[in-house]
Amino acid sequence: MSGLFISFEGGEGSGKSTQSDMLVARLEAECSRRVVRLHEPGGTPLGEYIRDWVKAQSAPLTLQAELLLFVASRAELVQRVIRPELEADSIIVADRYADSTTVYQGNARGLPLKDVRAANAIATGGIWPDLTFLLDVLPDASLRRAGFQMSFNEGGQVEPVPRADDTGKRRFEELSTPFHRKVRDGYLQLAKTEPDRWVVLDASQPAETVHAQVWERVQGLLAP
Ligand code: TYD
Numbered sequence: 001m002s003g004l005f006i007s008f009e010g011g012e013g014s015g016k017s018t019q020s021d022m023l024v025a026r027l028e029a030e031c032s033r034r035v036v037r038l039h040e041p042g043g044t045p046l047g048e049y050i051r052d053w054v055k056a057q058s059a060p061l062t063l064q065a066e067l068l069l070f071v072a073s074r075a076e077l078v079q080r081v082i083r084p085e086l087e088a089d090s091i092i093v094a095d096r097y098a099d100s101t102t103v104y105q106g107n108a109r110g111l112p113l114k115d116v117r118a119a120n121a122i123a124t125g126g127i128w129p130d131l132t133f134l135l136d137v138l139p140d141a142s143l144r145r146a147g148f149q150m151s152f153n154e155g156g157q158v159e160p161v162p163r164a165d166d167t168g169k170r171r172f173e174e175l176s177t178p179f180h181r182k183v184r185d186g187y188l189q190l191a192k193t194e195p196d197r198w199v200v201l202d203a204s205q206p207a208e209t210v211h212a213q214v215w216e217r218v219q220g221l222l223a224p
Helices: 016-031 045-055 064-085 099-109 112-125 140-143 177-193 207-219
Strands: 004-009 033-037 091-095 131-136 148-152 158-162 198-202
Touching: 004 064, 004 099, 016 033, 016 091, 016 131, 016 158, 016 207, 033 064, 045 064, 064 091, 064 112, 099 112, 099 177, 131 177, 131 207, 140 177, 158 177, 177 198, 198 207
Parallel strands: 004 091, 004 131, 033 091, 131 198
Antiparallel strands: 148 158
């Protein structure tokens, strides 16, 4: 496959959407290849349906069902969009991919990592990004950026509470800071085990600075 596959990973409020948008705009301006922006879950009719359905639930799903829904969405996305686009030499910019499942369902929610890996293997069919940017930021700062407000719980501890979203739908995000710490630690661990694919960036820097660091790495992968 001759295309280029780039993903952004990180916790809530780490700036993945902003960086994806900035990279897509830059690629479109500076290179003649087709650029496809994706956001998981989503990107296909089934993926969008799963996204809306999961958001609309007021009671938590079982961890196993949640895992299978995320990977079902991904399986459809890989077969119908990612594989054909890569075969057609496109550049894919993905706001989350299979690493999100490893970290959220595995490291943070606690499903056995071998099960999560097996599910991801089915969904990805072995297609992994050429380059993955981890937008690393301390959980408290990222939660504030994601629209959480800090409030005191009954024990007097500060905990993040999500602000109501426009549609009144449940947000995906977990509430507790320990959960987000597990997410961050999970990502840092993944980045360490595959240093050739991962680039860890300090996402507390201004968006333009982060983008310049992203662009430097991406440029190195673009054929002259
Ligand atoms: P979203 O509203 O898209 O937020 P973000 O901008 O952070 O991507 O919500 C996606 C949520 O779904 C986010 O909390 C991470 C979670 N998620 C998983 O738990 N597993 C997955 O495989 C994916 C793709 C996302």
